[in-house]
Amino acid sequence: MKFVTEFRDKEVAEGVITEIKKVVEEIKKNLKIKLPIRIMEICGGQTHSILQYGIHSALPEDVEFVHGPGCPVCVTPIETINLALELAKQPNVIFTSFGDMLRVPGSDENMFEAKAKGADIRWVYSPIDAVEMAKQNPDKEVIFFAIGFETTTAPITSAIHLAESDGVKNFSILTAMVRVPPALEVILSDPECVIDGILAAGHVCTVMGTKEYEPLVEKYGVPIVVTGFQPVDILSGVLDVLKQIRDGRFEVENAYGWVARKEGNLVAQELINKYFKVIDRKWRGIGLIPMSGFGLRDEYKHFDAEEKWKNIHAQKEPEPNKYCGLVLTGKIKPTECPFYKKECSQEHPIGALMVSSEGACAAYFLYNKDTPAVAKAMAGKGRN
């Protein structure tokens, strides 16, 4: 497939790895730079590529990946999943969702189990499909479970725009969308943070551009490189981060410029801003992060499922596994969770990180057969 195959080329990847090794040797000559160099990839899609292609084990041992919070399924709090389950069980409701959410456990059950008991829960490929479903079922209320980062907020906006333009009254969304930069700030501002460089999520930046990352680079002195998802993309992002560290620079660079423009997609940003405002949002394992989510603007509240079903409230319970939050913030590796591959597996997941196709625990479970001990606990090992 064009623009995929080229960036999976083994020979090119090996060339970039050779260059990475050279740069690491140059870095090691500067005794002021602490080793290992820890690079956080933001996006769960990148985490899966790193594990699937063995990129983590192909790099010099002085370079270590720390996995970031970029899996929207994983960061959605259990109370939001409980609310989704309650909404799905309401009479006359068709509840639609991306497939990833269906196996995530709520407090009592997941959506597959609720569906088996009679709830009308359906998987959709696109939020637009849910709008079309609403048009075809005018006597039903169709709800879409709107989870995602900025990348997915764009298609969700597209669905709202279509519903608004076509006057579709029986369509609404349960908003749970989140924004990367505020979460990144939480991680970088942690006194125990030891992250030396960041691979920013290429598709988030395709929508939003790179300007939101400039203040973070300035404030925390950490290189941020916008990176794609194929092995060569990721390796080239790592190389750019390492070159910045070698040269004592910290800038926002773009290794994925052929897709992600500096300014992002302005048409998408304008429409997102038309329908949504930035709000505080709670993240699984992290807690409330100011300005970290999108919520519908007051004039479009008729698309808000929580407004339509004001009397429905979520069952609030503590998160079932505190270790999920530690993995999400890069403080431990999945293999350091005491439940990993024991109580929590792909067959019987406790945490969302084991369920989601982008969860770090699922990536380790699927691809990391020998689990090299690359993880070093972050606690007490501040950057300087």
Added chain:
Amino acid sequence: MCLGVPGKIVKITGNEPFRTASVNFGGAVKGDISLLFCPDAKVGNYCLTHAGNALEVIDEKLALETITLLQTYST
């Protein structure tokens, strides 16, 4: 979740802003891809798609330059 797939636009139907495209993903053609965010997209362009929407038209020249630069490390 943020998975995006590049494909070639082979057909465009409808009118602005609700144009939709048929996109060829390495041989598999999928229809009804919204071009809402890519008003300048044309048949023959490659675009990055996500959850039924084209998010951006791929800059083919820059993609080629990027991979050509990276190839220099293996020569």
